[in-house]
Amino acid sequence: MKCAVVVFPGSNSDHDAYHAYRQVLGQPAELVWHKDTSLNGADMVILPGGFSHGDYLRTGAIARFSPIMKAVAEAAAAGTPVLGICNGFQILLECGLLPGAMLRNRDVKFHCEYVGVRVEHADTPFTTRCTPGQVLRLPIAHGEGNYYAPADVIDMLERDRRVIFRYVNDAGETTERSNPNGSINNIAGICSEQRNVCGLMPHPERAAEAATGSGDGIVVLASVVDALATHGTVR
Amino acid sequence: MKARVFVTLKPSEFDPQGNTIAEALHSLGYDAVADVRQGKYFELDVRAGSQAEAEKVVADVASKVLANPVIESFRVEVAPDGGSR
Numbered sequence: 624m625k626c627a628v629v630v631f632p633g634s635n636s637d638h639d640a641y642h643a644y645r646q647v648l649g650q651p652a653e654l655v656w657h658k659d660t661s662l663n664g665a666d667m668v669i670l671p672g673g674f675s676h677g678d679y680l681r682t683g684a685i686a687r688f689s690p691i692m693k694a695v696a697e698a699a700a701a702g703t704p705v706l707g708i709c710n711g712f713q714i715l716l717e718c719g720l721l722p723g724a725m726l727r728n729r730d731v732k733f734h735c736e737y738v739g740v741r742v743e744h745a746d747t748p749f750t751t752r753c754t755p756g757q758v759l760r761l762p763i764a765h766g767e768g769n770y771y772a773p774a775d776v777i778d779m780l781e782r783d784r785r786v787i788f789r790y791v792n793d794a795g796e797t798t799e800r801s802n803p804n805g806s807i808n809n810i811a812g813i814c815s816e817q818r819n820v821c822g823l824m825p826h827p828e829r830a831a832e833a834a835t836g837s838g839d840g841i842v843v844l845a846s847v848v849d850a851l852a853t854h855g856t857v858r
Numbered sequence: 859m860k861a862r863v864f865v866t867l868k869p870s871e872f873d874p875q876g877n878t879i880a881e882a883l884h885s886l887g888y889d890a891v892a893d894v895r896q897g898k899y900f901e902l903d904v905r906a907g908s909q910a911e912a913e914k915v916v917a918d919v920a921s922k923v924l925a926n927p928v929i930e931s932f933r934v935e936v937a938p939d940g941g942s943r
Binding site: 680684688716724726727729730769771773805 | 867871872874875878923924926928929
C-alpha cells in the first residue's frame, strides 16, 4: 500500500504521517508537493495538519485551490481512501469533499492537549481495526475546530452513521466538559457518503508510538492498510 | 474600479470572537454596547468596463473565495465610475 502525503506551504504534520507509515507501519509513503498534479498512483492520500498558507482568509480556504486538489478530488470520487487530519479536515470542508465548516473554538483559545476520542463506527477504511465505542487518547492542536453544519446536515450525518469520531471523557461519555471546542454533538470526525473520505481534528499520526505519549492513533493509520489488503484499491 | 466586500457570520451562527469583544467592552463599562459581531472587510481594485461588470466579478469572487457560504454571508459595494480614486 502506497501512501501519498500532500505537503502544502505551512503543513507541519506531513512528516509525522510520513514517519508513521514508513517507519512504524513499514509501508511505502511519499511526500507530494501541493503544486504537483499527480498522486503517482498512491493507494491512499493524507492531507496533513498544519497551517497551510498561514490560515489566511480562513483555515484551508487557499489550500483548496492548490493544483494537487484536482487529483485528490478525482481519487476521492474513485473510492481511494482520503484522510484529512486537522488542517487537512479543514481543507476537505472548504473544498466540499465533506460537508460543514469550522468556527473559532467556543472559548477563543488554541487547544493543545490530549483528548478522549470515541470511535463510533468500524465500517470505514480508517477504523477497521477499531471496535465501535473504543476510546482513543489522541492529541489535538487547533484554534478552529468548532465543527458546524446546518441542522438538516447534522441530522443527515447522524442518520447515515457518518459521525466517525466524537470527543468523550475517560468513561467514554459525550459531555460538555469533554468537548474541547464547542463542536455540535461533540463531533471530532466525519466521513463522506461513500465512507472513503474522512476528516478529523485529533492527530492519530502524532500518537503513532507510545514513546510520544500515546500510541493509540496507529490503529487509524493501520486500518487503511488492512482495508486495502482486504478490498484492494478501487481506482 | 474600487470594490468593497463585507463578510459576516450569518446571524444564526455563534460568534466566539464577537462575544469575547462584547464581554471586554462590558468589563470596560460600555454597557450601552449590547452585542458585537466580528467580520472581514476587503478592498478590491477591479479592472472592468462598467460598474455592473465589476459587481458581477466581485460577487463571484466573494461567493467562491472570500466568504464560506456554509457559515458566512457577504455584501458588495462598487464605487461608481470615476469615484474614490
